[in-house]
Amino acid sequence: MNGAHLEVKSLRMYYRTLRGEVRAVDDVSFNLYKGETVAVIGESGCGKSSLAKSIIRLLPRNTSVYKGMILFNGLNLIDLDDEEFTKKIRWVKITYVPQAALNSLNPVIKIGEQMIEPLILHQKMDKDEALKKATELLKTLGISESFINHYPFELSGGMRQRIIIAMALLTNPELMILDEPTSSLDVLTQANIINLLKKIKNEQKISMIFITHDVSLSSELADKVAVMYAGQIVEFNKAESFYHDPRHPYSKKLMESVPTLRRDKKLDFIPGAPPSLLNLPKGCRFYDRCPFSFDKCLEDPPTLNLDKDFNVKCWLYGKE
Amino acid sequence: MLALWEGITMSSPLLQIENLKKYFEIRRGFLGRKGYIRAVDGVTISLNSGESISIVGESGCGKTTLGKTILRLYEPTDGKIIFHGKEITHSEWKNLKWYRRETGLVQQDPFGALPPFMTIRKILEEPLIIHGIKDKKERENRISEALEKVRLIPVEDFINKYPHMLSGGQQQRLVIARSIILEPKLIIADEPVSMLDASVRIEILKLLQDLQRKYELSIIYITHDLSTTRYFSEKIYIMYAAQIIESGETKELLANPMHPYTRALLNVIPDPDPSNRFIIKEVPLGEPPDLMNPPKGCRFNPRCQKLIRGICNLEEPPTIEVSKNHQVKCWLYAKNEKRIH
Numbered sequence: 001m002n003g004a005h006l007e008v009k010s011l012r013m014y015y016r017t018l019r020g021e022v023r024a025v026d027d028v029s030f031n032l033y034k035g036e037t038v039a040v041i042g043e044s045g046c047g048k049s050s051l052a053k054s055i056i057r058l059l060p061r062n063t064s065v066y067k068g069m070i071l072f073n074g075l076n077l078i079d080l081d082d083e084e085f086t087k088k089i090r091w092v093k094i095t096y097v098p099q100a101a102l103n104s105l106n107p108v109i110k111i112g113e114q115m116i117e118p119l120i121l122h123q124k125m126d127k128d129e130a131l132k133k134a135t136e137l138l139k140t141l142g143i144s145e146s147f148i149n150h151y152p153f154e155l156s157g158g159m160r161q162r163i164i165i166a167m168a169l170l171t172n173p174e175l176m177i178l179d180e181p182t183s184s185l186d187v188l189t190q191a192n193i194i195n196l197l198k199k200i201k202n203e204q205k206i207s208m209i210f211i212t213h214d215v216s217l218s219s220e221l222a223d224k225v226a227v228m229y230a231g232q233i234v235e236f237n238k239a240e241s242f243y244h245d246p247r248h249p250y251s252k253k254l255m256e257s258v259p260t261l262r263r264d265k266k267l268d269f270i271p272g273a274p275p276s277l278l279n280l281p282k283g284c285r286f287y288d289r290c291p292f293s294f295d296k297c298l299e300d301p302p303t304l305n306l307d308k309d310f311n312v313k314c315w316l317y318g319k320e
Numbered sequence: 321m322l323a324l325w326e327g328i329t330m331s332s333p334l335l336q337i338e339n340l341k342k343y344f345e346i347r348r349g350f351l352g353r354k355g356y357i358r359a360v361d362g363v364t365i366s367l368n369s370g371e372s373i374s375i376v377g378e379s380g381c382g383k384t385t386l387g388k389t390i391l392r393l394y395e396p397t398d399g400k401i402i403f404h405g406k407e408i409t410h411s412e413w414k415n416l417k418w419y420r421r422e423t424g425l426v427q428q429d430p431f432g433a434l435p436p437f438m439t440i441r442k443i444l445e446e447p448l449i450i451h452g453i454k455d456k457k458e459r460e461n462r463i464s465e466a467l468e469k470v471r472l473i474p475v476e477d478f479i480n481k482y483p484h485m486l487s488g489g490q491q492q493r494l495v496i497a498r499s500i501i502l503e504p505k506l507i508i509a510d511e512p513v514s515m516l517d518a519s520v521r522i523e524i525l526k527l528l529q530d531l532q533r534k535y536e537l538s539i540i541y542i543t544h545d546l547s548t549t550r551y552f553s554e555k556i557y558i559m560y561a562a563q564i565i566e567s568g569e570t571k572e573l574l575a576n577p578m579h580p581y582t583r584a585l586l587n588v589i590p591d592p593d594p595s596n597r598f599i600i601k602e603v604p605l606g607e608p609p610d611l612m613n614p615p616k617g618c619r620f621n622p623r624c625q626k627l628i629r630g631i632c633n634l635e636e637p638p639t640i641e642v643s644k645n646h647q648v649k650c651w652l653y654a655k656n657e658k659r660i661h
């Protein structure tokens with residue numbers, strides 16, 4: 001125990017396909033403190049969604065390896081059996097908003113009835129009581145409570161996404177995992193959702209894991225940033241230092257490819273493509289794209305702890 | 321063909337779009353009333369040879385329809401499209417073959433835009449065959465040349481591959497290769513990078529920029545992403561509810577946005593900055609209007625915080641030239657300025 005709300009230690013999740021074993025989450029460790037938000041950023045296919053699914057235990061059917069430690073309030077979630085996990089954790093203490101969730105509402109059931117399902121299922125509330133709770137929650141979030149009597153098609157995408165987020169708050173969870181909660185939404189709608197999430201973060205002190213491919217957007221919520229590359233966290237850093245001075249060569253190059261609206265900067269891209277998770281190279285996984293690589297990089301780099309909750313997985317920082 | 325270009329002075333723009341309109345007729349409900357979706361409603365744009373502009377707007381604002389209408393994949397309802405001095409607004413499909421050669425389209429989803437059963441060679445050969453290049457050797461040369469231009473090199477490694485064997489970025493480069501193989505003068509790139517990762521985005525946009533500069537291509541970059549326009553276009557047109565509500569040189573417009581909608585957009589788009597998380601940003605209420613039934617007066621008026629009641633909600637605002645190369649369609653600036661429409 002180190003006081004962290006969620007402590008992930010050497011988490012691995014591999015799954016088997018016809019073409020071989022995909023190492024989607026490969027030795028990932030990080031700490032999340034109560035009320036904090038960790039943004040997980042990285043390119044598509046880097047394993048960030050798999051990391052979320054491993055924490056909430058929504059594993060692919062062909063999972064071959066699932067091990068490590070997920071300490072949540074000191075309790076190792078990996079040790080729980082499925083029934084216990086469903087009863088005590090998933091959608092009770094930890095909620096999860098999957099990607100494109102706004103399209104996952106049932107079109108023929110009214111919003112209200114869909115929203116209260118977790119309350120009836122997990123907390124055994126009766127329907128009226130649950131509806132009352134849902135109405136109150138919408139009110140506090142500044143969402144019109146009349147939506148309860150509407151069908152999903154009557155709402156815009158942004159509204160549906162707000163409903164989904166409200167739904168994930170209904171059971172008073174301690175941790176919310178949001179997987180690309182604003183992708184596919186328009187700029188202004190996105191800003192609205194982000195405002196809602198900031199409000200939740202400030203007022204309800206919920207811990208969040210915010211998964212996104214958008215570096216600029218991640219800074220809207222992140223207290224800490226985890227940069228993922230090829231199934232691993234290559235840098236874990238505080239927001240204050242990360243956005244001004246990313247340390248891992250991949251983070252640096254990624255930051256160089258982010259256009260800024262308010263000032264000019266030199267934009268650059270990373271040549272090449274990330275390695276396939278089916279066939280990972282030996283040593284540092286960023287080796288062949290890295291401008292700073294040297295001989296040592298052919299050996300697997302250790303995760304070096306530079307400060308409290310500040311780790312970089314790179315040989316450049318371990319020479320002394 | 322050559323006769324077409326005669327009598328055109330060098331100074332005239334490559335493309336002139338004047339008060340362009342595209343309405344789609346629809347019926348609502350069973351035996352419903354006839355109505356029109358006004359997807360493009362009075363757009364005026366002018367584009368010089370070798371220039372790159374961007375059209376920025378949210379989904380459903382009509383930017384894709386505008387692009388497709390400019391390419392004459394749709395026939396305009398009203399207005400004019402003049403390309404190289406020749407009006408093609410209502411030209412028949414069969415008389416537009418030359419225009420197809422002069423223009424190219426790059427769409428959002430590269431994989432969807434590529435036939436999965438054709439090799440790269442076949443994909444790139446098809447337009448050459450259609451446009452009458454009979455010599456096989458020449459076709460082969462032009463295919464190699466196009467692949468080199470988009471840096472799918474070494475060419476031999478790629479030419480026999482199928483689209484699914486390429487990464488997303490490579491697929492989009494192939495789409496670009498196809499769009500430039502007939503050496504067009506104008507490329508319309510409709511959200512060419514929105515499905516790609518950050519680094520690949522910049523790679524593709526830089527490629528388009530290189531092509532534009534090297535071969536005097538004109539590019540219309542259609543996007544919802546204002547932050548990339550700063551780097552990849554010389555002029556920005558902001559579109560809202562089927563109309564251009566502000567336009568100007570990129571730097572000027574971004575430094576000095578005037579329309580309340582543009583200001584709202586610029587206000588909410590984040591740059592990577594850890595202090596963002598402490599600020600709740602002001603966002604205009606509501607949603608963009610239904611294009612079948614847009615509000616009276618200014619189309620942004622129901623959401624606008626600077627609303628002048630009695631004017632903005634009644635009368636359509638004029639487009640006003642606020643400074644050289646900066647125009648805004650808003651009543652706030654209508655006092656002593658020169659009206660241009």
